[in-house]
Amino acid sequence: MRELHLAKSAGFCYGVRRAVELAESAASSGTPCVLLGHIIHNQNVVDRLASLGLRTVESPSEVPEGCQVVIRSHGESRAVYEALQARGANILDATCPNVKRIHQIVSQAEEHGRQPVIVGTPDHPEVVAIAGWCRRPVVLSGVEDLTKWLSGDPKRRELPLTFVSQTTSTQKIWEDCVKKAKKECTNPEFFDTICGATSKRQEEAHQLAAVCDNMVVIGDRKSSNTKRLTEICREVCPSVQQIERAEELDWSRLAQAEVVGITAGASTPAWIIKEVCDKMSDEIMEIEESFADMLEQSIKTLNNGDKVTGTVVAITPTEIQVDLGTKHSGYIPVSELTDDPTAKVEDLVKVGDEVEAIVVRVNDQEGVVTLSKRRLDVDKHWEEIEAARENETVLEGVVTEDNKGGVVVSVKGIRVFVPASQTGLPRETPMSTLVKEKVRVIITEVNRARRRVVGSISRVIRAERAAAAEKVWAEIEEGKHYTGTVKSLTSYGAFVDIGGVDGMVHISELSWSRIKHPSEVVKVGDTVDVYVISFDTEKKKISLGMKDRSQDPWTVFTTTYQVGDTANVRVVKLMPFGAFAEVVPGVDGLIHISQIADHRIEKPGDVLAEGDKVDVKITDVDMENKKVSLSIRALLEEGPADEEPAEDEE
Structure with a gap:
């Protein structure tokens, strides 16, 4: 045997240690006390407590009336508690x-x-x-x-x-x-x-056994967790021996091993582990000091407000269990993990992660420490908030509530009030529309003593819009295409935001068809594809188009119709001298008042109305000026083709 390694988590877990310390304290109090069942699965510890005057009984009926009784670390049923209370026993609960x-x-x-x-x-x-x-x-x-x-x-x-x-x-x-x-x-x-301590102990034992020629597992043979350790070690180590005391060591097996590992069950006291180490190594002081350091760490006292670092060992729907390396079991309630109402626990922590937290409450009697990661983070984030105020840094947050004065944004777990005038919303828009939305804010006021922070969303919007506008003006050119958002409509066109700058699409540029109002084509909020027709950088004006220039209406018309053809058209406008009708989208023809009927009429409205669809004959096409003449009268005068004469005319 040349090397000897001791597992870091060997020996008492915090639950067992707490139970033994509670029993020892009861023994020294001078008040009659008994143990209900073996307090832990280790006969050596039970015998030691018996030497201190603590007798073990097997049932509540054996407990003298009015006597102190220690409930073992394994716990007892509800019925046992009720039976002990009925006997007037003073219960010292050492349940893990x-x-x-x-x-x-x-x-x-x-x-x-x-x-x-x-x-x-x-x-x-x-x-x-x-x-x-x-x-x-x-x-x-x-x-x-x-x-x-x-x-x-x-x-x-x-x-x-x-x-x-x-x-x-x-x-x-x-x-x-x-x-x-x-x-x-x-x-x-x-x-x-x-138990997180159990999982950690088993993992360390597995890792240690994998690199050792021989593993020694110390613990009572009745101990379930000691048996588990032995089974785990045997999966990866060729030679494993489970012992209760040093005298059971198989020296012949140890002598053949180059590297020997030692671990111990959760019910194994430190003095037995040290006894075994004394027997196995000439470098006793080195091992004792290492173990002493570990022991000192495990019994470290915690106080409210202490900052601690631990390892996540279990996650449940309500809390996160953290191994602090002490006799205490650390728990972070989900409500103390983060202040972000939209965050999911599984996205924030995973088993094995190392987390920093602050001690909120210590219950030494139960061996439980309540922790808060959120409060520790908030303290750190106050400094970041103050720095953001100085540097005018933009921060992200989630709107958690609205009220008459504005909205509250959670930024790094800190409440930031944004006045209504700084939300960036139009006056008629309810502020409740921002609730649960992610927003970007700039901090305008910080008073840490009063826990007051004020911010502005609109300042960020204005700054980002200004930056976007500067980029647009720097890169704009005629014919360039943009994807924009319709911001407002007027009788003469639509204003479209193309990224920090509004351009105007004239009603004539919205569609090849003749329309009376832009709302026939678009509505506020629509995402549209537009292109630049012209722009004036000095006056900051941009003229945009939406019509597909690749589809020239005149070309469509001339390839579809010719003089003499009949077409079904839609009347789009009445004038004193005639009516304009749409032949194809983007091309209108004139039906002169003299061509509307086969008799004299006073005005086009006597026969036609806007929106009517009528059949016409194309009588003339002016290719140079792109004008079309239409006639209803020509069709009426032609009459039905091959019409038979009436009988009375023969």
């Missing part, structure tokens, strides 16, 4: 906070009409306790049990199922069950309740 949380999940699931499904070893004390918080628990050891249970009654697939896991289970067992349930069940929900 992670296990306590599972009790709440399954209990609330049943209250909401859901069926709790517990994935774990059925006879394990932790699983028995979890089941004791349900009226109709389903306990499954793995995916095979789940398959059999679902096959037992097809209706079970349609039940609202709530899945939880034993804290010391492996990710593979849990993920196999989740995959199966997602595939076959119609209404499942999942809470990955495997």
